[in-house]
Amino acid sequence: MKKIIFISLFLIMSLNLFGCGGYKPIFAEAKIEFDIGTHQIEGNKLLGNKIFSNIKNLSKKKSGEGNLQSLDFLISVSNEKKSTSKNSAGKILEYKITINTKIIVTESFSEVKILEENYNQSVAYKVQEQYSDTVKLENRSIDGLLSKVYQNLLIKLSEKIKTQ
Numbered sequence: 001m002k003k004i005i006f007i008s009l010f011l012i013m014s015l016n017l018f019g020c021g022g023y024k025p026i027f028a029e030a031k032i033e034f035d036i037g038t039h040q041i042e043g044n045k046l047l048g049n050k051i052f053s054n055i056k057n058l059s060k061k062k063s064g065e066g067n068l069q070s071l072d073f074l075i076s077v078s079n080e081k082k083s084t085s086k087n088s089a090g091k092i093l094e095y096k097i098t099i100n101t102k103i104i105v106t107e108s109f110s111e112v113k114i115l116e117e118n119y120n121q122s123v124a125y126k127v128q129e130q131y132s133d134t135v136k137l138e139n140r141s142i143d144g145l146l147s148k149v150y151q152n153l154l155i156k157l158s159e160k161i162k163t164q
Contacts, residue, residue, distance in 0.1 A: 037108030
């Protein structure tokens with residue numbers, strides 16, 4: 001009886017262990033290979049440069065390969081901060097940050113538009129007791145929104161590059 005339980009438990013454990021053998025991260029095998037030709041940032045330069053630095057880290061420039069697709073990027077970013085709630089004395093209790101991003105990707109040589117996307121992301125956060133804590137929370141919120149924009153851009157860009 002103990003042997004049957006042990007064998008069945010061993011089979012269940014091994015199935016669970018090897019059942020995830022086909023797992024692949026979304027972008028591990030994407031083979032998104034491109035080179036950045038030129039880039040232009042409009043609007044909020046600080047936020048645009050944060051998005052572009054992520055794109056630049058993704059691009060692959062190998063010295064031995066000359067067949068990489070060269071892409072030009074136009075990144076236009078604007079942000080808006082509004083108060084959403086106030087108390088009876090008029091003190092602001094909560095803010096809402098909205099980031100509007102327009103990204104246009106074209107081929108460097110043929111000037112063909114590969115991608116034109118608009119991303120509107122927003123998040124609300126509460127004012128903290130210390131001003132420095134509020135600023136830190138605002139910066140984390142902005143970084144989170146930029147990360148979402150970058151992830152959405154990465155998905156769209158990988159789809160477009162793969163279909164070409």
